[in-house]
Each structure stands twice: as C-alpha cells, then as structure tokens.
Amino acid sequence: MRGVLIGFLLAAAAAAGAALTSAHAFEDSQFCLAIREMTRSAADVGTWHDRVTRNDGIEISCERKLVHFKRHYSVSASALQGPWKERKAQEWEGTTCNRSLWREAIDNGWIISATLTTVTGERLWLSCLPGGRAFHRAIP
Numbered sequence: 001m002r003g004v005l006i007g008f009l010l011a012a013a014a015a016a017g018a019a020l021t022s023a024h025a026f027e028d029s030q031f032c033l034a035i036r037e038m039t040r041s042a043a044d045v046g047t048w049h050d051r052v053t054r055n056d057g058i059e060i061s062c063e064r065k066l067v068h069f070k071r072h073y074s075v076s077a078s079a080l081q082g083p084w085k086e087r088k089a090q091e092w093e094g095t096t097c098n099r100s101l102w103r104e105a106i107d108n109g110w111i112i113s114a115t116l117t118t119v120t121g122e123r124l125w126l127s128c129l130p131g132g133r134a135f136h137r138a139i140p
Contacts, residue, residue, distance in 0.1 A: 026108040032062035056117070067105070069114040077120050085124055085136050088116060092126040093134035103132050115139065 039058050048054050049071075056070040073088075092114060096102055102112045106128050113127040123139035 026104055028062065028065065028108070028110075031105055031108075031110070032060070035067055036060055053116075065105075065110040067102075067110065067112050071114055071116045073116040073118045073124075075119065080118055080120060080122065085138070088124060089126055089134045089136040092136075093128070093132065097128035097134045098132045102128060106130055106132075 039060065044055050045057050046054065052073060052075050054072040054074065056072050058070070059066065059068040096112060096114075097106070106112055107130050111127060113125060116124045116126065118124075125137045125139050126134060127136075128134055
C-alpha cells in the first residue's frame with residue numbers, strides 16, 4: 001500500500017512538474033493548485049515514510065508562498081548525538097531541494113520547508129535555498 005502511494009506521489013509530482021515547466025513563466029497560482037491537488041490525494045497524515053519518520057501533515061499557504069511538511073522523528077535519544085542534524089539536512093537536500101518541481105518554486109520565491117519533532121521534544125527546521133541547497137536550524 002505504501003509503495004503504491006509513494007509511486008502515485010512521484011507520478012503526480014512528475015506530472016505537476018511537467019505541467020509547470022511546459023509554461024514559459026512560472027505561475028504561482030498554477031503551482032499552488034497542483035500542490036494542493038497532489039497533497040489532497042496523498043492524505044497520508046499519520047503514516048510512516050520509513051521506520052523512524054511519521055508524516056504529521058502539510059501546511060500550504062499560497063499567499064505566503066509556503067509549503068511546510070511536518071514530521072515526527074522517532075529515534076532513541078542516543079541516536080540524536082553527533083551530526084544528526086547535518087545528516088537530516090543532507091537527506092532533505094537530496095529528497096526535496098534537488099527535485100525540479102521544488103527547485104523551480106524555490107527559484108520563484110516559494111519556501112519549501114519541514115519541521116522534524118523528535119521523541120525528546122527537540123525540533124529541527126529544514127529548508128531549501130535557491131540552487132538546490134538545504135540548511136537547518138534548531139527551533140528553541
């Protein structure tokens with residue numbers, strides 16, 4: 001079931017990306033509509049992306065040009081030692097910031113971000129920069 005959902009999301013993202021890149025200029029309203037449709041059909045709040053990451057929702061604000069993913073990161077406190085934040089930022093860069101659908105939106109002023117909340121209550125904010133790079137900040 002999860003494999004079918006992931007396949008559907010990838011196909012929807014590719015179709016949305018193709019529709020957006022076929023136009024000469026990026027259209028915020030078209031992008032927002034495509035993302036709303038894509039996330040509505042996914043409706044996977046509470047599902048697990050992998051054995052440690054649960055989807056806790058998506059916030060979309062067309063007026064603020066924002067797509068924000070909420071995730072619960074369920075690992076032991078001992079796993080939160082060392083450079084785990086940098087690893088999650090690198091993972092975010094590879095899975096989100098480098099995808100053409102998101103890169104075009106970012107290059108047109110959209111904020112594509114995520115918040116990871118750990119079992120210890122620690123919160124990490126991830127975001128994409130123009131050019132496909134990611135960065136992170138701890139949320140106090």
